[in-house]
Amino acid sequence: MPVRALEFYSGIGGLHLAFSRSGVDGSVVQAFDWDQTACQVYTANHPSGIIQKVDIASLTAPTLAAFQADLWLLSPACQPYTVLNPNAKGESDPRAKSFLHLIQVVLPELAALGSQPARLLIENVAGFETSTTRHLLLSTLRSLGYTTVELLLTPLQFGIPNSRLRYYLLAKQAPLKFAHVPVNQGIHDLMWRHIPGHSPWIDRRSQQLPSESVRVGATxxxxxxxxxxxxxxxxxxxxxxxxxxxxxxxxxxxxxxxxxxxxxxxxxxxxxxxxxxxxxxxxxxxxxxxxxDTAKTFDAFLQAHIFATFDEDSRSGEQSTVW
CATH class of the missing domain: 3.90.120.10 (DNA Methylase, subunit A, domain 2)
Known part of the structure; x- marks a missing residue:
């Protein structure tokens, strides 16, 4: 039976595109986002009329149950968790409210109705894995009978030239389970740095290749x-x-x-x-x-700038002496 997916915090439709390219038999049947511009771009990228501009914190279990979805795709706001934000507030940040509403209120209510999704995929910024929101998420999922696997992955591992480290959580409801992943043992389970069942990825960006193999500067x-x-x-x-x-x-x-x-x-x-x-x-x-050679260019510029400044200071000193 084809998979029916709901996409939350859909943005411009990145997870929709990934799902469509995954080879899985199914489709995104509805997408939700609050940002008007994001919804317009989503429509341009996926002109199927499925995007809905809505406050996700207002969604209810009966509303979502009507879609009969067996997969949730979620990419909630990352600002409450990013390490680049020294004032990140985690679960107390207002931008975390809608995600906590989905996980702590809507999902248990759907489970009570027998309409919960069989699978979830959650994506967020590196830093989410140390948040209290993550603990609340895992606690709720496991209380509802989900098995989870967490990963920190970068596009470099898949041949994409970008080092954007991201957090991913995959969840399956029993009796479904993951291959090559031990059964949940607690809140501090292994944080995978590669796809389970595949060889570990070794980050060798600091290791220089022999000059005869590739261009100078490659790693x-x-x-x-x-x-x-x-x-x-x-x-x-x-x-x-x-x-x-x-x-x-x-x-x-x-x-x-x-x-x-x-x-x-x-x-x-x-x-x-x-x-x-x-x-x-x-x-x-x-x-x-x-x-x-940018390094040499900047070094030469800085050296010239230092000499020019020194020369100007010297002339100023001479004038001061004269006056």
């Missing part, structure tokens, strides 16, 4: 995957490239702090909402010129 972990250039659009007009260029004054002041990647690079950093606003920990910037 072991970059070789099996795809490079950034495969994901770049062809510029429609060479004259418009300046529209996305970083201003020289920004480069002069902060260039040494940027995470600069090339089209041939095998990784990029996680992109956040601070991109174009913050210098560090907001995402990588792209250098199209493969032949330019």
């Amino acid at each position: 072991v972990s970059e070789q099996p995957g795809r490079h950034v250039g495969l994901y770049l659009d062809e510029p429609s007009d060479e004259g418009t490239l300046h529209l996305t260029a970083i201003p020289d004054k920004v480069l002069e002041k902060w260039g040494k702090l940027f995470d600069i990647v090339l089209p041939s690079s095998g990784r990029t950093c996680c992109f956040t909402r601070g991109y174009t606003q913050l210098v560090e920990r907001a995402g990588s910037v792209l250098q199209m010129n493969e032949d330019l």
Whole structure:
């Protein structure tokens, strides 16, 4: 029987796309999100009319039971849990309210009706695994007879040139269970860093390959995957490239702090909402010129700047003496 999936916090439809490409026989029958712009983009990506703009905290068990869904896909707000937010409040953050409502109120009520989903997939930011919300989630799922497996995975493990570490939880209701995964033993179960049943992934980004094997600067972990250039659009007009260029004054002041990647690079950093606003920990910037040694360029600039400043200070000192 085809799987019927509900997608919560659907955004622009990323989990919908993943589900459609998974090869599983089924479809997303309804999607929910509160953001109007996200709903519009979702409709453009998945023009099936299934997206509903709604406060997820207002959804009820009878409403969801009517969809007869056997799979939930959830990507709740990450701001309450991200390590980039020094003021993260976890379950006490108002943005966590709707997720806790689904897990602690709606799901048990669906179980009482015999209409709970047989499977769940939950995705969030790395940092969720240490939250009290995660403990509440596991406690509720296990009280309802679900077996769970938790993972911390990065796209680099699957050949995608991005190092965005994410938390995933998969849940199946008994008698369903996971292959290659021990039965739940408690709240502190193993946090998998690779797909169970597959070989562990070794992060070798700091290990240099022999120069005769690959281009200078490549790392072991970059070789099996795809490079950034495969994901770049062809510029429609060479004259418009300046529209996305970083201003020289920004480069002069902060260039040494940027995470600069090339089209041939095998990784990029996680992109956040601070991109174009913050210098560090907001995402990588792209250098199209493969032949330019950025480190040498910045070193030369800084050296010239230091000498110029020293020379200016010297002249100022001489003038002060004269006056």
